[in-house]
Amino acid sequence: MKLEKLQKQVLQANKDLPTFGLVKLTWGNVSAAWHEEDLMIIKPSGIDYEKLRLEDLVSIRISDGKVISGKLRPSSDSPTHLEIYRAFPDIGGITHTHSRYATIFSQAGLEIPCLGTTHADHFNGTVPLARTLTVEEVDEAYEYHTGKSIVETLRDRDPMAMPAVLLPHHGPFTWGKDATASLINAIALEEVALMAWQNILLEQDTAPLPHYILNKHYQRKHGPNSYYGQTKNSKL
Amino acid sequence: MKLEKLQKQVLQANKDLPTFGLVKLTWGNVSAAWHEEDLMIIKPSGIDYEKLRLEDLVSIRISDGKVISGKLRPSSDSPTHLEIYRAFPDIGGITHTHSRYATIFSQAGLEIPCLGTTHADHFNGTVPLARTLTVEEVDEAYEYHTGKSIVETLRDRDPMAMPAVLLPHHGPFTWGKDATASLINAIALEEVALMAWQNILLEQDTAPLPHYILNKHYQRKHGPNSYYGQTKNSKL
């Protein structure tokens, strides 16, 4: 039951990647975790989103990375997803894309500053950039160390209040309580990055959003007294 | 009869927000006012546009902000809409979005200069920027004071000749004689902002449209002797 629900969410979120303009070709993947069962469900590598079927998804044991079921090879980014799930049991879904504007900031080696309320509605401050991996890390286990570097970047933070990290030269990872929430954060991140890029080109020296407004917007959507949406702490 | 007509307009205008590329996710809302009945009709908070039904709309008394009908929580921006309707009885519809280019000017803290006739066809001069709210205003009643600041910005102007104000850090509000007109002004504002942004990047020092041309374009569409469209003072 729960497994099927998770699989359907992962399937739909992967199919939504091109629909929302977040990926070209096969450049992205969404996964979900079922922590109680030590299980991650993820897209197979290099398969077209429109051809993807429920039975193509791959199940992997979170603790040791062993493939449990699925005939296809899992996404080559699987070790990165696993490492994030291992560190953060609250995270139930992860999305990785090369969405254009978030990737620009990744390539330029810049964090995404909080320049407006759209950003504050989703991300509680500057979206951070992970460090560049060393030659040794790339040689030894590239995707695993990529995951480690994301966890390291979140060291002193609540990953649910900052559900995105940029990989330098590469692109964004986002997450949430489930696969759908991680996709929504990927959509929001791309739009926020786009507006930051356009903002900076128009006015290089734009000051960050004043903190009391950032706090107001983040809290009215995600705080204990939130009043956005139809339920407290709605999925957005 | 009139109520149902207003509700249908509000429903359609909300559904048109993503169609015209003005919103992502649930980042926008349209309302209408029936001033004679002291009534505002507005979108509920955080509901997807495609799932929105007529019976989901919320009715609020304009004078005191009391919810009259509707099972869902109204848009969290409702106090802003109400404050605009209270100040301007000619305004029959209001649209709020985070549309990309208008929001860039909001974030950059810049007004939108009138650089061409497309702008002059819809907005009689520079689109103004409201002031940033104080810490006290944000703490006390954020959305209410946002509405006050829009009214304050329009102090010496005819709101029907300048049917848009930018909120700093946030995004645009537009209005018109009804919900549909407010949506059309939101579409026009976004296109005008996009062209201003591109114009400024190409040629930083572009002079504003000469006043006699601004006046000609605005008057041929909206003046007492207008000759654009099929009726005098057509909805555009």
Place this chain on the structure above:
Amino acid sequence: MKLEKLQKQVLQANKDLPTFGLVKLTWGNVSAAWHEEDLMIIKPSGIDYEKLRLEDLVSIRISDGKVISGKLRPSSDSPTHLEIYRAFPDIGGITHTHSRYATIFSQAGLEIPCLGTTHADHFNGTVPLARTLTVEEVDEAYEYHTGKSIVETLRDRDPMAMPAVLLPHHGPFTWGKDATASLINAIALEEVALMAWQNILLEQDTAPLPHYILNKHYQRKHGPNSYYGQTKNSKL
């Protein structure tokens, strides 16, 4: 027969304006001329493209601007179209839009330099900018003098080899042997303007296309020994 054919072309070309992303709302119009019958067929003013029907088109006598048939008011830009047809009997169709990138150059008061072969395939050199009208011209007969200024800009040129002029602050006019050809030139102009804008932002000092390459590309498509397409001097 011929009348109906022209009307169908005008109807289709107008409906194609939003399809090809050249207009928002009702910001554009296409006309055709039947010079032998002293007749221009044009879109009515302020009508949505999708609602436009054959019987809504307006016929105007070219020589004196008198409406011959049609119940609706013609496009307010009609005097501009008429003045172009009066000067150039080879022109059989005209398109006016506020397409984004061509309009940016108009607003910035810049001609569109020929920076690549895509430009040379359609326009035989720099796309010129008309002069700004005087206060007196705007007061007396704005749209008529706009047409005069386009004709004046083309003074020493073959309008079929330079089928576009930018109006300062306003946007482009394009033309061709018929309505369809004028639309194709509007599509090409917008793409060429977009690439010129992006090119200049990337590299301010890009040199114009060397003349021998410009000439080669223009001639292989439009010259007496053209070898592009399936017929000599094909519509493109």
Place this chain on the structure above:
Amino acid sequence: MKLEKLQKQVLQANKDLPTFGLVKLTWGNVSAAWHEEDLMIIKPSGIDYEKLRLEDLVSIRISDGKVISGKLRPSSDSPTHLEIYRAFPDIGGITHTHSRYATIFSQAGLEIPCLGTTHADHFNGTVPLARTLTVEEVDEAYEYHTGKSIVETLRDRDPMAMPAVLLPHHGPFTWGKDATASLINAIALEEVALMAWQNILLEQDTAPLPHYILNKHYQRKHGPNSYYGQTKNSKL
């Protein structure tokens, strides 16, 4: 059998050009080579993609450029395609477009630097720019010398590891083991060019991707020990 398969691939890849936003009007063409039979199959000149049928494709002998079958005139770029096939027997498909961002770099006379992993996933280093043809070359045989200049640009390289060259002032050529692969490389090139353009505008001095990361990404997709996709050396 093989002929029909190649024709179907060429037809589909040509029809996909506008679907993937790579061409406007008729500005692009895809071909395939059957080297064993000394045969190239290519789009006819100036035909709309949506009207294109299998029987419209033109077959040309690679060795001497003689048209073998087809009632229509072949693409005017045919001599360029032929020259590439003559030099590189591994190339089975070629795509030529005026896709926006790759064309910007062509017009600006700039190579596309490798600024991120998306680039490294498809192109093993900087995408090179061919030299400008001389007056004599343009006069004598423009399209033939264009092909020569592409081959010259690839002089010291493996064309399968760098499946794209920019023509100065003009636009890109891409290739692959078949028509589909050449189209995929055209899609990837355009996205990579778009991100490079945006990246440079945001941060002029972005350093190229460190070589050990470039190598890692290229090799995990295309190297002898590749582990991306479902088969070694998958088509991507």
